Amino acid sequence: MNGKRVLVTGGAGFIGSNLANRLAEDNDVIAVDDLYLGTPENLADSVEFHDVSVVEDDLPTEEVDVLFHLAALSSYPMHEEDPAKGARVNVEGFVNTVEQVREDGCDTVVYASTSSIYGDRTEPSPEEMDVKARTGYEASKLARERYAEYFAYHYDMNMAGMRFFSVYEGFGGAEEHKDEYANLIAQFADELANGESPVIYGDGTQTRDFTHVSDIARGLELAADHELTGIYNLGTGESYSLNTLVERLNDELGTDIEPEYVENPIPEKVYVHDTMADSSKMKDATGWEPEISFDEGLKRVCSYYE
DSSP states (O other): OOSOEEEEETTTSHHHHHHHHHHTTTSEEEEEEOSSSOOGGGSOTTSEEEEOOTTSSSOSOTTOSEEEEOOOOOSHHHHHHOHHHHHIIIIIHHHHHHHHHHHTTOOEEEEEOOGGGGOSOSSOBOTTSOOOOOSHHHHHHHHHHHHHHHHHHHHOOEEEEEEEOSEEOOTTSSOGGGGGGSOHHHHHHHHHHTTOOOEEETTSOOEEOOEEHHHHHHHHHHHHHTTOOEEEEEOOSOOEEHHHHHHHHHHHHTOOOOOEEEOOSSOTTTOOOBOOBOOHHHHHHHOOOOOSOHHHHHHHHHGGGO
16 A cells, blocks of 8 residues: 555554554554553654544544544453443444545445454354354444445445454553553563463463464555455464463563463353464455464564563
């Protein structure tokens, strides 16, 4: 992408700031964020920042060519604390932002959905499999996908929904300020580096498809470049248990600290134990493949502590 005017919502957050900074090298980038979990310190000086919520009127949508909608309440606890607020931000905020850019002439939108809706899967999850909402968070992301179908059909817009798989980066990136809401790899690495035991829910056998944020940002950009419409997975197709994660981080950091195992506070019937992506649809559409291996990603995370 080059020479475009781009709006990134959630632009001061973890994924949003990585994307905004990447795009700002060759484009005019506007970042919108209400600073609930983001901070403008994540952003390059060349990014135009607006402290505003996606549910507000008069968003900075003039002459925008592409909308990347990443703003969301992004976890199960956030939604259970206030389901109505979760729906306002994740659903109403999505519709509000898309409608404003549409009225100003933008017809290309790339937005964040979630892989959580696949439930427990030790095999790769393809986009066409049946999904359902088990939590308020998942319901809000499925609602986005349905509204995207509406905008694509009714207004002929390009609407690409990206289902992310366990996105990570270390505290040397853009999540240090988020504390318990930071990704697991960043949290575990920081605890081990500081001589503390990482806390694991359950027995640590749960697995995740850990995908580095740089691969996610590149995938989002490609989705816009190719003006995709539909649902696409972004993940590596490989999964590792939390026990393996702690073992590899110990090796990389030169530490030898055992994790602390605690009872899972999330109800078993809604807890996603295993995830793995099938990203062949995205590869076929754009050529995207993950470039950062699990081992390389952990090296980057741990280099912060050298």
